[in-house]
Amino acid sequence: MTTPLTLDTARGDDGNLVLTAAGEIDLSNIDAFNKALTTATSEAGDSGETLTVDLSAVEYLDSAAINALFARAEDIRLVAHPLLMPILNVSGLTELVTTEPAPSTER
Secondary structure: OOOOEEEEEEEEEOOOOOEEEEEEEEOOOOOHHHHHHHHHHHHHHHHOOOOEEEEEEEEEEEEHHHHHHHHOOHHEEEEEEEEHHHHHOOOOOHHOOEEEOOOOOOO
């Protein structure tokens, strides 16, 4: 069974390309994430910009997702759900990729 994941690519308020993921990223849907990441990275690179990968609506990702992000570390910046920040730190990804926690939605 495939874990629910939605992916959307659009221009942000600053005009730069943003790949937004919502759900969970794991082995069951890594192919879709990889394809979207490859396409968006290529499109952003053709324009000379850095792709923003918005994971603010992702509360779980596995090692396959971290590997996909590592493979594109030079071409992306991340906005990550606060729950993901420890994983991204331990993996070392935050040393290679500009990473910021998503704003808290709690009031």
